[in-house]
Amino acid sequence: MRRDELGDLTVFMTVAEEGNFTRAANRLGVSQSAVSHTIRRLEASLGFRVLNRTSRSVSTTDMGEKLIGALRPGLEQIETRIEELRSMGDTPSGLVRLTASATAVRFILWPVIMELVRDYPDIQVEINTNSRLADLAEGRFDAAVRLAEMVGPDLIAVPVGPAVEMAAVAAPTYLEQRGVPLHPADLDRHDCIVMRFGATSAAYDWEFERKGEEIVRKVSGPLLFNEAEFCVQAAREGYGICYVTLPEVAADIRAGRLRRVLSDWCEPFDGFHLCYSSRRQMSSALRLLIDRLRYRG
Structure with a gap:
């Protein structure tokens, strides 16, 4: 050749x-x-x-x-x-390709990466935001940031954030008109803003837990999105209840734009992890990124 x-x-x-x-x-x-x-x-x-x-x-x-x-x-x-x-050199360098949800990028990756590329000009980071779980080998990604429950058994996972809890929220005007749900079963009488992670995947069922009791609700409503930020925007504008991670709506709750419901049914669970294949040689740049991202809580 x-x-x-x-x-x-x-x-x-x-x-x-x-x-x-x-x-x-x-x-x-x-x-x-x-x-x-x-x-x-x-x-x-x-x-x-x-x-x-x-x-x-x-x-x-x-x-x-x-x-x-x-x-x-x-x-x-x-x-x-x-x-x-490259790893034999004194200075970490090279391209690191990551796949993560927009939420993980905003709250986990970006604060660290903005300093990393400033400190190490020879490192380049590429981020692919996608709600569906991209295959690392197929996309030739070095690593992914996923919630702990979504990490496959064949991947090494490093915690990069604290425990997370979900939050069901709606605009105050919506709750004044439709009432406040007190139990997950009450969602059947409400408009819910639904997430679908992939074009061919089923809509996400909302999972709740309180004192060991687990409830999964198949919700419905007028709107479906594949990105959480659009669910939040629709909730702000009074189209129904959305169900996302608490960091995504914390500022809206503090400002009064959104009101939280069913909080006693949203217990914390293991948060975001950076995961990668054990079969692939780790670059010096990825090793440095993992060290900076590692959550030491």
Whole structure:
């Protein structure tokens, strides 16, 4: 294989991961036309198409998927060796790719990362915000920030925040009109603002616990979102009750924009953890980030 073909394959992997020529070009630091030219050259060299292109989207062909499956182990091995060499240096450096919910980014990651990249200019951090649980290997992420209950058994998890509790909240005007629920069963008579974490996943059922009694309610209402911040905004504007983590609405509660209900049914549980695969070599940059994020409570 020629050296330019290896570079072309890297461009192809980036386009496949991003699903978009423009985003891939931005990530690679080149023009969109350069990316398109590289893919055409690669397909001509291979003798088959690796991408399906439409005016709105890019997806891999069957042969493209097989090519990704063949390339990924080798590229991961190369990345591992490079990270091993980097870790021998005196100064942490390199790219750390993270996936996390917007809530985790806002309250856990950002306060630490803003100082990290200031202190270590050779470290670059990429954050992908997504409510669904992205696969680390598939997305080629170094780590994810997830609530403890959502960490898979094959991942190493490091606590990065205190215990968390959920909060059911609504605008005072809504509660004046519809009444205050005193038990989770009362939610059947209320408009609830629902979360759906993925386009094909079921809506999130609200989980409550008090003194060992657990109740799961399948709620419904006029609005469904895949991001908590939109649920909170809809609640502020009086469309119903939303159910999110307490930090996301603490300021609204203090300001009187939202009122908490069913608080006696929202017991604390293990909070956010940073998780990563034990099978992948850890870079010096990721090791430093974990050390700074680690919750020592």
